[in-house]
Amino acid sequence: MQTVLSVIGFNAIYNDLHSIDHVEASLYYGDALSNSTPLTGSYSELCKRCATPVLLANQLSAKQVAVLVVQEKESVEQTEGATQAHFSYESVHSLSDALLRSEQIICCDDVAVLIISASLNTAVTNVDNASISFDSSFNGYASLQGSSCLLLSSAKFAQQQQSYVYASINNSCTSTHANMATVIKDSLNKAGLTGDQISGVEVSSCINKQLCDFEQQALLTAYSESCNHTPCKTLTTAVSCHKSVLGEAGMVSQLMGLIHTVIALQQRYRPAIKDWQSPQTALLDKWLSAPFYLFNQAAPVFTNRGNARTYAYSLLTDQTYSHVVLHAEDRQSVHANGFMSHGKQALFIVGADDQKTLLQRVEALSAETNDPQCEFKDKAKQCYQIFKQGNFNYHAVFIAQSWDELTREIKLALNGIKQAFIDEGDWKTPKGSYFSSVPNKNAKTAFLYPGIGATYVGLGRDLFHLFPAIYPHVIGLADDISASLKDELLNPRSVLALDFKTLKQRDLELRNSLANIAECGVGYACVFTKIFEQVFKLNADFASGYSMGEVSMFAALGCWHNPGLMSERLANSDTFNHQLSSELRAIRKLWDLPDINDGEFEQIWETYTIKGSVEQVNAAIKPAERVYITIVNTPDSLxxxxxxxxxxxxxxxxxxxxMPLNMANAIHSEPAYQEYDNMLALYNMPVTERISTKMISSSCYLPIPQHQKAIAVSIAKCLCERVDFPRLIDALADKQAQVFIEMGAGRSLSSWTDKILKGREQAHLTVPVNAKGTDDQLTYARAVAKLISFGVAIDIECFFSGSLIQQVSN
Structure with a gap:
């Protein structure tokens, strides 16, 4: 293949997955499907259902589209009349043939080519494990029915039609099984790349053991060679395979593998193989020296601004082997999708002006859960439209992922809402459904930025897929946002599945590097803030930071001209790499302890959470003891x-x-003052124009003016002195802040704030936006439920609309 082909559309339907957005959501989560319902209708009808949304989105007439149906030779008669009145219509017998024929048609005629395939002949079966035949523990694929299609054109045609270009197919090399490694090398050479420069590769991983072994050996051989035959880099190329979720469906699977590659490339993530364990023992050494790695959970891809990303598709059929190279350009565009609206959770918002009417409407919603004609997500959208049109005093918000779950939530609500009115408080369920009987549409909002100790492996993994609108804003914060967000630490790469013990050790190692968690904490504070500002359209009236959260606050709210510079400074800071963390040289000097080599560990500092008041603990510390109260979390917890x-x-x-916190860093203590001048210089950076949010510092518990020196002094002083969190929260509450949103990992600040403000006459709301071990979509659904019911005005359109299928530009 010599011509670059533009991918301008695609779609897929599988059993209970009725669109590409449902299919993509399942692929992203990576879970094995269960209890799949057989498809109904004819082969022709299934093809039309799949192709129509793509052709309509591109506003193409039938005469502008050539159709290639990929099917088994004996199935040709099934497609008669499936697609009529097109520019041309042909049947081919492999995706490799389809790509070659597409190039010929596109070069000769000014048309697009629709490649389509469908399968209805197989009996539907599901499996328990989502893995692939490369895995040593593999036990079979699911067998599903479905259809997939891909729309290709020349770059010129796409530009003329103003079509959205998802990716470009740069080259496709094809030969027999005997030449597989050579095919891969030729394809990489044409692309001007080595194997370790490919971001990800979608594999065929056939159930046939001989073909499976052929493909593995070829990939391991060809990808391990660099341009000058020196050892390749390792852990650079993510391996994916849609069959771990969608199983084996013949020709449909061939096409779906290419579509999956396009999706991962355009959506900027590395797919998961959920139940992957390890390669076969005989090939383990080769895997460990190759560039490949695998994830059990999908993770985002970050590249330097303006850089290209390249994926490959290893396409193995019964007769031939092809290696396809695809390319996408990072141009800061938003990679829109329908992941949030087609994901697991749905929001049902019920509004009214009084208790009686509200309960009647909740009961009415309950009655509709038994209506077989009513689609689950469609009903959620209907409720949302009523919410947008109304301006009700009260809102109950239900979170569910099935009719049965919604029924259970409503049953709890009928008594819970009544009690909330009696108590003048709120009602909530473990799932996250929520109602407040004391909403305040004029409540002032405060963003709370937690310290760095809550950072963990896997933090923020799904956020860029849930909220693609933030991507261009976040990628612009630093020249290398991947390094700033500590991608390789938070999303560790491996050929072997990482067990609980290994992940716990990675967490511990992460927490012991003050510079790394500080840099990562600042980066993700920016991510969380952009979600609220860019997606939910909510700006804070006030903001405060807990410990190093103060640095995060100034960076995330845009107080510095170049927040990426702060990330770079933290990464190279002697103060946080060696003086107050790791070797703790400032402490050693103060305590007259011998120095140690860089990277050497000797525990001379530990932090502990304890119960007690400041007075009690101070009384227990003897004058000669090297013990400091560093943080007051609540009046009785330090x-x-x-x-x-x-x-x-x-x-x-x-x-x-x-409880030891396993954090050997000496901030918020008297010894930290040895580094005060260095911290002052570290945080002295040019500031932007004044923002509207008032920033309250724990250095003085007063608003900090947005001046270069004032911010530097505030942070340096904060990091050298004890944090009094109750005083900070009281200062915000005294300024009429009622809504406290925790902009970081965990929910500690929310819990402490609830405890600190308990008993105050004024109602308040705490909203955590991240919980380790909880799906990010559910966490944000819970946050939105609270905010909507309390009366906070936010934009939640992303929960109800969006699609991978992009309309042509007008």
Whole structure:
């Protein structure tokens, strides 16, 4: 193949997955499908259902489209009349043939080519594990029915039609099974790339063991060679395979593999093989020295601004082998999708002006859960449209992912809402459905930025797919946003599945590097803030930071001209890499302890959370003991830090239980003042024009003026002195802040804020936006439910609209 082909559309339908958006959501989550319902209708009808949305989105007439049906030779008669009145119509017997014929048609005629395939002949079966035949624990693929289609054109045709270009097929090399490694090398050479420069590769991973072994050996051989025959880089190329979810469906699978490659490339993520364990033992050494790695959960792709990304498709059929190289350009465009609206969770919003009417409408919704004609997500959209048109006093928001679950949530609500009115409080369920009987549409909002200790492996993994609108804003924050967000630390790459013990150790290693978690914390604070500002259209009246969250606050709210520079400074900071963390040289000097080599570990500092008041703990610390109260979380919960043996003596005197935090950094203590001047220089950066949000600092518990020196002094002082979180929250509440949104990992600040403000006459709301171990979509659905019911005006359109199928530009 010599001509670059533009991908301008695609679609897929599988059993209970009725559109490409449902298919893509399942592929992203990576779970094995269960209890799939057989498709109804004819082969022709299925093809039309699949192709029509793509052709309509591109506003193409039948005469502008040549159709290639990929099917088995014996199935030709099934397609008679399937697609009529097109420019041309042909049947081919493999995707490789279809790509070659597409190039010929596109070069000769000014038309687009629709490649389509369908399968209705197979019996539907499901499997329990979502893995592939390359896996040593593989036990079979699902067998599903479906249809997939791909629309190709020349770049000129796409430009003339103003079609959205998802990706470009740069080359496709094809030969027999005997020449598979040579085919891959030829394809890579044509693309001017080595194997370790390919971001990801979609594999065929056939169920036939001989073909499976052929493909593995060829990939491991060809991808492991660099341009000058030196060892390749490892852990650079993600392996994916749609069959782990969608199973084997003959010709449909061939085409779906290419579509999956396009989706991963355009949507900027690396797909998951959920139940992958390890390669076969005989090939393990080759896998470990090759550039490949696999994820059990999908993860985002970050590239330097303006850089190209390249994926490949390893296409193996019974007769031939092809290696297809695809390319996409990062041009800061939003890669829109329908993931949020087609994902697992649905929001049902019921509004009314009084208790009686609200309960009547909730009961009416309950009655509709038994209507077989009513689609689940369609009903959620109907409720949303009523919500947008109304201006009700009260809103109950239900979260569910099935009619049965919604019925259970409503049953709980009928009594819960009544009690909320009696108590003048709220009602909520473990799922996250929520109602507030004391909403305040004029409530002031505060963004709370947590410290760095809550950062964990896997943080923010789904956020860029849930909220693609933030991508261009976040990627522009730094020259290398992947490094700033610590992609390789938060999404560790491996050929072997990482077990719980390994991930826990990775978490511990991450927490022990103050520079890494500080840089990552600042980066993700920007991500969380952009979601609320860019997607939900909510700007804070106030903001405060807890510990190093103060740095995150100034960066995330756009106070500095170049927040990426702060990321770079933190990464190279001697203060946070060596003086107050890791080797703790500033502490060693103060305590007259011998120095150690870079990277060497000797525990001379530990931090502990304990129960007790400041007065009680101060009374228990003897003058010679190297123990400091670093943070006050609530009036009876503190953090102490210092020399481990001295800390344990104080804890024993107090007679309380203590939990070590495994964070050997010495901020918020008197010894930290040795680095005060260095911190002052570190945080001294040019500022932007004044923002509207008032920033309250824990250095003085007052608003900080947006001046270069004032911000630097505020942060340096904050990081050297004890944090008094109750005082900070009281200061915000005194300024009439009622809604507190926690802009970071975990929900600790929300829990402490609830405890601190308990008993105040003024109602308040705390909203965490991240919970380790909880699906991000569910976490944000819970956050939205709270905010809507409390009366906070936010834009939640992304929960109800969006699609991968992009309309032509007008």
């Amino acid at each position: 953090v102490i830090g210092g020399f481990p043996a001295d800390c344990l003596q104080v804890i024993e005197r107090l007679g309380v239980r203590a």
